């Protein structure tokens with residue numbers, strides 16, 4: 178592992194903490210015709226992150242870059258910014274094993290000047306679903322990702338479907354602001370019982386871990402009822418959730434795949450957020466409403 182040097186070595190993990198070193202490396206790679214696939218993360222890595230890296234590694238003629246940065250701008254007051262799990266050494270080892278070649282690990286002062294004031298506005302979707310419960314969250318996400326895009330200058334950027342609203346908003350940002358990278362979504366990686374992998378699962382006690390499976394179970398029940406229409410989807414999901422009253426649901430929402438109003442038939446997305454003890458978890462699933470296409 179090569180730490181904090183500006184010289185880039187292929188097939189080896191290069192860890193850079195300064196934005197200007199990353200941009201210089203990226204420009205050099207572009208000059209020799211390499212493509213750059215970028216996997217932004219907040220660290221505390223698990224198989225979900227590594228699946229995204231594996232997807233990136235399959236893009237031909239591509240150097241894979243990742244970032245590890247717990248972004249204060251996307252956490253609201255009283256949220257878990259301070260407590261968010263940090264495991265830098267284990268993360269770097271996992272990225273090295275997965276074949277990542279460049280990791281950007283800035284500290285907060287590297288990314289944000291103390292008087293930074295300009296942010297990316299996510300539009301109306303930023304105030305719905307997650308945005309209604311986490312005011313300012315998506316402005317924080319889009320702002321940091323826009324900055325990371327400008328620093329890393331990727332051709333491709335890969336994000337998990339687990340954070341589905343984030344993925345939709347990032348695709349829109351890239352389209353609406355004419356950003357270069359193609360934004361690629363990667364399906365959610367789950368535990369054997371269906372629980373979506375998440376860094377925040379580490380907060381759960383054994384008992385809460387058992388209870389948390391109700392999120393994915395409700396999505397599965399809703400998806401199975403899709404053929405009978407939108408009301409049946411809600412009914413099946415709510416019935417499953419009712420069996421686990423300790424889990425407090427923030428929202429259960431059926432939408433179209435772009436997160437507009439739910440269709441009467443065709444492809445749709447069912448999204449859920451719930452609190453298990455003090456831990457807030459989200460999940461979602463694709464489904465078809467009405468007759469299968």
Ligand SMILES: Nc1ncnc2c1ncn2[C@@H]1O[C@H](COP(=O)(O)OP(=O)(O)OP(=O)(O)O)[C@@H](O)[C@H]1O
Nearest residue numbers: 218219220225336337339340365366374375376377
């Ligand atoms: N289970 C998963 N399957 C696929 N991608 C995932 C999964 N969990 C997270 N990701 C993706 O990994 C990227 C980095 O996410 P992040 O570092 O916030 O991890 P996280 O597990 O989502 O953490 P948390 O849920 O605590 O916010 C995002 O694009 C996110 O959607």
Ligand SMILES: CC(C)(CO)[C@@H](O)C(=O)[O-]
Nearest residue numbers: 217218219248318321340
């Ligand atoms: C995209 C992201 C890295 C921006 O901080 C974060 O929201 C995440 O890990 O999903």
Ligand code: BAL
Nearest residue numbers: 219251252314340343
């Ligand atoms: N994975 C989404 C980042 C967040 O919850 O802040």
